[in-house]
Amino acid sequence: VRKKGVKDFEFGKTLGEGSYSTVVSARDRSNGREYAVKILDKKHIIKEKKVKYVNIEKNTLNKMNHPGIVRLYYTFQDPDSLYFVLDHAKNGELLTFIKKLGSFDLNCTQYYASQILSAIEYMHSQGVIHRDLKPENILLDDKMHVKVTDFGTAKILEQNADGEEDDRANSFVGTAEYVSPELLKEKAACKSSDFWALGCIIYQLIAGRPPFKGTNEYRTFQRIVNLEYSFPDGFPPIAKDLVQKLLVLNPSERLGSAGKGGVERLKAHSFFQGIDWDALWQQPAPRLL
Numbered sequence: 703v704r705k706k707g708v709k710d711f712e713f714g715k716t717l718g719e720g721s722y723s724t725v726v727s728a729r730d731r732s733n734g735r736e737y738a739v740k741i742l743d744k745k746h747i748i749k750e751k752k753v754k755y756v757n758i759e760k761n762t763l764n765k766m767n768h769p770g771i772v773r774l775y776y777t778f779q780d781p782d783s784l785y786f787v788l789d790h791a792k793n794g795e796l797l798t799f800i801k802k803l804g805s806f807d808l809n810c811t812q813y814y815a816s817q818i819l820s821a822i823e824y825m826h827s828q829g830v831i832h833r834d835l836k837p838e839n840i841l842l843d844d845k846m847h848v849k850v851t852d853f854g855t856a857k858i859l860e861q862n863a864d865g866e867e868d869d870r871a872n873s874f875v876g877t878a879e880y881v882s883p884e885l886l887k888e889k890a891a892c893k894s895s896d897f898w899a900l901g902c903i904i905y906q907l908i909a910g911r912p913p914f915k916g917t918n919e920y921r922t923f924q925r926i927v928n929l930e931y932s933f934p935d936g937f938p939p940i941a942k943d944l945v946q947k948l949l950v951l952n953p954s955e956r957l958g959s960a961g962k963g964g965v966e967r968l969k970a971h972s973f974f975q976g977i978d979w980d981a982l983w984q985q986p987a988p989r990l991l
């Protein structure tokens with residue numbers, strides 16, 4: 703089968719701009735299928751020493767096959783750019799909806815939190831830690847189902863099993879408001895780091911803002927490592943209990959960590975009562991009110 707190339711696609715509107723990439727909608731000329739093509743400028747990637755991150759993104763996405771994770775269909779290049787042909791999630795970023803609606807009700811929060819947790823459980827089962835989960839990286843498709851994206855800063859655990867130092871040493875830190883205390887203090891992410899981010903996202907869906915937000919990045923980091931946050935009046939007690947069990951400074955004490963019964967124990971929290979984890983991706987999304 704001939705490898706796809708730029709000429710096989712009709713490019714449309716820009717869907718998003720990253721620091722090293724632009725995402726553009728594109729239609730496959732042979733079958734009319736719509737995709738989102740992530741275009742990376744080769745010169746920029748080499749100059750900014752990001753080649754490793756591009757390979758991590760390709761290697762992690764190639765391992766993934768889950769309804770809650772953006773799928774990589776093809777990759778190709780031309781003299782100036784690399785192209786990743788990915789799922790087009792028509793409804794864009796979860797962040798847009800949080801800004802538009804202000805906050806989600808408990809039922810919608812439970813639904814989206816369970817889809818995000820299902821995607822986290824799967825990527826961890828594949829030995830991948832996302833490390834930068836945030837509402838901008840959680841996309842919504844035409845059925846308003848979750849599609850997690852942006853694995854450029856993910857960590858592949860098996861690579862670390864060989865004791866490859868650079869990942870431990872690497873200075874990657876996620877986005878300030880969602881970064882875990884262990885990543886700030888020891889520069890070492892673990893699976894529990896994604897559960898910390900989930901706690902921040904659940905808090906934000908209900909409160910309409912993230913739990914840790916300082917006037918600058920440094921102040922945000924200080925609030926995180928000192929666990930300085932509080933719940934607004936009216937925050938549902940069941941959600942408060944879950945968030946308090948996820949926003950725990952010690953990663954091995956966090957709900958979801960292996961020492962605390964693993965992800966099964968987290969899925970069994972009463973916040974997720976009524977969620978049918980096996981039918982999660984077949985169910986229609988609740989209307990966002």
Ligand SMILES: NC(=O)Nc1ccc2c(c1)=C(Cc1cc(-c3cccc(C(=O)NCCN4CCCCC4)c3)c[nH]1)C(=O)N=2
Pocket residue numbers: 717718720725738740772788789790791792793794795798799802841851852853
């Ligand atoms: N860093 C990354 O990997 N980024 C990626 C990767 C894959 C990918 C990706 C980003 C996508 C981004 C994206 C962005 C958008 C989008 C951008 C701007 C506007 C809209 C939009 O308005 N959609 C219609 C629905 N709106 C949503 C907001 C409320 C009003 C109604 C969608 C749709 N999809 C995508 O579809 N697929």
